[in-house]
Amino acid sequence: MTQPNTESKFWWRQGLDALNSDQWEQLCDGCGLCCLHKLEDEETGEYHYTSLACDLLNTTSCECGDYENRTERVPECLKLTQQNYHQALPWLPNSCAYKRVAQGLDLPRWHHLRAGGKALMHKHGLSVSGKVQHAAGIDEDDYQEYVLQWVDGE
Ligand code: SF4
Ligand code: SF4
Structure with missing residues (x-):
């Protein structure tokens, strides 16, 4: 088994709780699944994802339409942080970088940090691009x- 190069992989070297704010933001793959x-x-407590997206999500690029003001624009939007990610793990998809x-x-x-x-x-259909519609x-x-x-959650 190939061991990860921990020098270049800050997420391995540091772990989630030690990331700085730039590293935290970089980690998000931008898949759009959490939107x-x-x-x-x-x-059962299981979560099932629908193909219905937050109305602020760009359903092609998978980017938020107002990332800076997202929680003001959409009160139910969860701003994932080092303080709350533990609570979000049950519903985040298994592909989510933070969850992994x-x-x-x-x-x-x-993932863009590797690819x-x-x-x-x-290209491999791992984001919501072109697959979802606004709710x-x-x-x-x-x-x-x-x-x-097709969403692999818990
Ligand atoms: S599911 Fe995780 S990695 Fe994907 S956009 Fe949401 S927070 Fe980022
Ligand atoms: S407001 Fe939140 S849930 Fe809506 S698109 Fe932006 S980040 Fe996603």
Whole structure:
């Protein structure tokens, strides 16, 4: 088994809690999965992702339309931080960079910090690009019809 190059991989070397704010931001893969509406199964506690996205999400680039002011614009948007990521782990997708590092896993090869850009992630369909729509106008009672099968969560 190949050992990670811990010199260049700050996420291995330092762990989540020791990252500075720039490193923390860099770690996000920009997949957009956490910007999708999710349904929680009250019996099992499992989360199911839907193809319905926050209305601020650019559904092609997967970027937030107002990242700096996101929590003011969308009160239910969770700003992931070193103080709260533990609580978010149950519903973050298994591919999420924060979740992987928290679990002691390396970043996947397609992650921009390893691949040198986000093209590989989009090319392999690992982001929400082109796969989701805005939730505006859709009744919450109908969200069940939009549940995705390809998101690997807990
Ligand atoms: S799921 Fe994780 S890695 Fe992907 S955009 Fe959200 S916070 Fe970033
Ligand atoms: S406000 Fe931005 S970061 Fe927050 S859920 Fe919406 S698109 Fe995602």
